[in-house]
Amino acid sequence: MPLSSRRVRLTLPLIAASLLAGGGLSALTLGQGTAHAAPPAAGAADDVNGDGYADLVVGAPGGTVSGQAKAGYVVVTYGSQKGLDPARKKIISRATGGVPGTATAKQEFGRHVAKGDLDRDGYADVVIGTGVKGGGSVILWGSANGPTGGTAIDTFGFAPQTGDFDGDGTTDLALFDLVGAHGDDPVEQRARLWKGPLTHSGTPAATLDFMDKSQWWSYESEERPYPGCRERPEVCVDGPRSVQGPVVPRAVGDVNGDGRSDIAINDYTGDGTWTNSILYGGPTGFKRGDGAGAEGALGLGDVNGDDYDDLVVGTSGYEEEHPKVRVAYGSADGLKPQVQEFDQDLPGIPGAEEEGDRFGSSVSVGDVTGDGYADIALGVSGEDVKEVADAGSVVLVRGSSDGVTGDGAQAFHQDTADVPGVAEKDDQFGAAVRLLDVTGDGLRDLAASSVEENARAGALWSFLGTSTGLTADASVAFGPKDVGAPNTAALFGSALR
Numbered sequence: 001m002p003l004s005s006r007r008v009r010l011t012l013p014l015i016a017a018s019l020l021a022g023g024g025l026s027a028l029t030l031g032q033g034t035a036h037a038a039p040p041a042a043g044a045a046d047d048v049n050g051d052g053y054a055d056l057v058v059g060a061p062g063g064t065v066s067g068q069a070k071a072g073y074v075v076v077t078y079g080s081q082k083g084l085d086p087a088r089k090k091i092i093s094r095a096t097g098g099v100p101g102t103a104t105a106k107q108e109f110g111r112h113v114a115k116g117d118l119d120r121d122g123y124a125d126v127v128i129g130t131g132v133k134g135g136g137s138v139i140l141w142g143s144a145n146g147p148t149g150g151t152a153i154d155t156f157g158f159a160p161q162t163g164d165f166d167g168d169g170t171t172d173l174a175l176f177d178l179v180g181a182h183g184d185d186p187v188e189q190r191a192r193l194w195k196g197p198l199t200h201s202g203t204p205a206a207t208l209d210f211m212d213k214s215q216w217w218s219y220e221s222e223e224r225p226y227p228g229c230r231e232r233p234e235v236c237v238d239g240p241r242s243v244q245g246p247v248v249p250r251a252v253g254d255v256n257g258d259g260r261s262d263i264a265i266n267d268y269t270g271d272g273t274w275t276n277s278i279l280y281g282g283p284t285g286f287k288r289g290d291g292a293g294a295e296g297a298l299g300l301g302d303v304n305g306d307d308y309d310d311l312v313v314g315t316s317g318y319e320e321e322h323p324k325v326r327v328a329y330g331s332a333d334g335l336k337p338q339v340q341e342f343d344q345d346l347p348g349i350p351g352a353e354e355e356g357d358r359f360g361s362s363v364s365v366g367d368v369t370g371d372g373y374a375d376i377a378l379g380v381s382g383e384d385v386k387e388v389a390d391a392g393s394v395v396l397v398r399g400s401s402d403g404v405t406g407d408g409a410q411a412f413h414q415d416t417a418d419v420p421g422v423a424e425k426d427d428q429f430g431a432a433v434r435l436l437d438v439t440g441d442g443l444r445d446l447a448a449s450s451v452e453e454n455a456r457a458g459a460l461w462s463f464l465g466t467s468t469g470l471t472a473d474a475s476v477a478f479g480p481k482d483v484g485a486p487n488t489a490a491l492f493g494s495a496l497r
Contacts, residue, residue: 044124045115046124047124048078048124049143049145050122051080052440053080053439055077056079056084056434056436056462057076057077057113057126057497058074058076058447059074059112059113059494059496060074060075060491061108061109061110061111062491062494063480063490064490065093065095065486066095066102068105069105069489070105070107071093071094071095071105072093072107072109073092073093075090075485076090077483079436080439082439083439083445083462083476084438084447086482090146092126093109094109094138096150098148100138101138106132107131108130108131108132108135110128110494111129111131112159113128113495115162117142118162119196119197119198119199119200123141123142123144124142125141126140126497127153127162129159130157130158132157132178133179134177135178136152136156136157137156137175138150138151138152151201152202156177156191156192158176158177158178160173160174160176161173161174162174163281164261165193165261165286166281167259167260167283168283171196172195172196172208173193173194173198174192174194176189177189182246184270186245186246186269187246188243189247192207192241193208193209193210194207195207195208208285209240209285210240210286211242213284215285215287217237217238218236219237226239238288240285244267245267246267247265247268248266249263249264250264250266250298251300255278255300255308255311255330256280256331256334257331257332258281260280260282260283262279263281264299264300274294276293276294278334280334291311292313292328292335293326296313296363297316297379298312301366301374301399302374303329303376303399304329304373304401305400308329310327310329310374312327312376313328314359314361324341324343324359325376327403328340343359344380346409348408351380351383351411354384356382356390357383357384358379358381358382360379360380361380361381361430362378362381362430362432362433363376363378363379363433364377364433364434365435366435366437367443368396368443368444368470369398371467373401375396375397375398375399375435376404378396378397379392379394380394380395381429381430381431385413390426391414391415391423391424392428392431392450394413395410396411396470397409410470412448414429417472418472418474419475419477420476420477421461421477430448431449431451431452432451432494432495434448434496435465437465443464443465444465445463445470446470447461448461448462449492449493449496455489456489456491457480457488457489457490458491458493459478459493460478461476479492
């Protein structure tokens with residue numbers, strides 16, 4: 001079909017039959033994007049096959065592989081001028097040739113996913129983590145043919161993060177191990193900071209101190225910094241090989257504009273309470289700074305267009321503890337102490353604030369309209385659609401020079417016109433969201449998932465970005481069977497990157 005400047009709605013063959021069988025999706029459509037005068041140029045951080053379009057990695061940690069329940073897998077879905085196409089993908093598990101390890105029951109390979117150009121070859125590499133303590137992770141190396149080979153990283157499989165943390169122009173890798181049981185006090189969480197570039201044998205250019213020396217301390221000493229961390233890292237938290245935890249890394253950005261990537265984390269403060277913080281990147285390790293209040297879904301992006309990334313904190317899933325989304329704005333000195341709060345009662349946002357909506361249960365930040373202000377996609381996974389309980393929805397709120405505004409806000413669910421599917425009880429549409437430019441037009445597109453769709457098989461929707469916001473016209477929806485992947489309780493869409 002010839003390309004044109006019009007957006008054309010295409011209907012794919014009924015490969016959505018697997019979703020229809022569960023009464024969920026009513027159609028599977030693929031939108032044709034606007035023709036480009038020049039080739040797209042997705043950053044190497046997001047483009048696995050180097051064709052200029054960002055690619056979306058979908059985690060399915062519940063998938064059964066080689067007969068092993070919850071062994072897990074990921075699917076790399078390639079971007080294109082037309083958007084995502086379930087026929088253009090690659091499925092990877094620990095039973096895939098070249099991928100180290102073996103499919104193991106309950107390991108949840110694909111529970112965590114990160115992307116970045118770790119070997120500095122111009123292709124995004126994919127880091128796949130697991131859902132168990134000590135489960136390790138795997139790096140898949142990007143290439144013109146997509147992800148290839150695989151390099152094992154022992155132990156550190158919990159929420160890996162990529163970014164230029166030391167500011168030297170190369171992509172580094174921050175690694176964490178899952179903390180098991182913990183009591184009233186924070187505990188040591190093992191962590192590593194690998195300086196890029198990495199070799200395909202998994203060797204970093206250097207292993208850096210994880211925390212800056214000024215942060216080192218030990219429960220055995222009141223002295224800070226505690227020099228004994230160098231000789232005895234096993235007794236230290238916030239030391240060269242650990243961090244005071246548990247911490248749950250959620251997003252990467254540059255909050256203070258120093259050219260070094262920072263990590264937004266949820267962290268345990270003791271006595272059953274959590275908050276969020278920023279790990280500020282630096283040449284000698286991270287320094288921890290204050291966040292914006294209670295634990296919740298986290299995102300980083302420049303909402304007010306001042307060249308500093310801002311922290312967006314959604315809900316933790318318990319609205320009585322954290323009923324509003326919070327935004328703390330970045331500056332040269334880090335996050336400002338003033339926090340903007342809003343919920344569905346903000347004028348302009350469709351719907352109304354109700355108990356159990358879980359407004360902000362997932363968060364992603366990026367510029368959908370191309371106006372220079374990052375917009376915020378928020379999962380509202382407990383939203384009731386008409387009389388259908390917990391069907392779920394996604395809300396997009398716009399950024400502006402004054403911060404978050406309700407003007408131009410949009411909401412989508414499975415009963416929205418042109419959205420494939422039908423709203424069903426407990427679908428929890430919006431369980432995960434990701435803003436990513438899969439069409440290469442400079443505008444972020446939205447990926448949103450429902451991991452509860454079709455008896456927990458899970459499914460993914462993609463909405464294209466335009467200069468006026470997201471559009472449901474020509475939206476895409478697909479699940480595990482549509483990509484030829486294991487279907488039963490796969491939790492497809494648990495992780496989106």
